[in-house]
Amino acid sequence: MTPATYTVAAFYAGIDGQYAPASASRVFTIARATPTITVPAVDVPYDGQPHGTSAEAYGLNGTDLGSAAITYSSGSTPVSAGIYQATGTFAGTTDYMPATGTGTITIWRDHQQPRRHAGQARQTTCRAPPAGPA
DSSP, rough: OOOOEEEEEEOOOBTTTBBBBBBEEEEEOOOOOOOEEEEEOOEOOOOOOOOOOOEEHHHHHOHHHHHHHEEESSSSSSOOEEEEEEEEEEEEOSSBBOOOEEEEEEEEEEEEEEEEEETTTEEEEEEEEOOBOO
């Protein structure tokens, strides 16, 4: 049923004087359901490229309701090293309420540090987490 307010009425005609006629009615409301919004996390090293994510809305019984709009705490798709929040926003439908979900995008800084091994310089890469939310 579509979310709305409904009235249900029942009437009983009775039986030949043994049972009296009767009627009753009740009002009930079916509310819109709340969807689940998934925003996959992203965890990548810095490479100078934008790293975004996607968002999907799911309804009752896992019904795919389609994509949700994405916004980023940085204002645009993150490029620089840092930790960002991605928010997926579903506008809602006749059957589903508007809803949001969040995910984290982490872009790591790469550090090149020369190390000595048996008298020879060698390059190794270490990944250090960003300083905090951007």
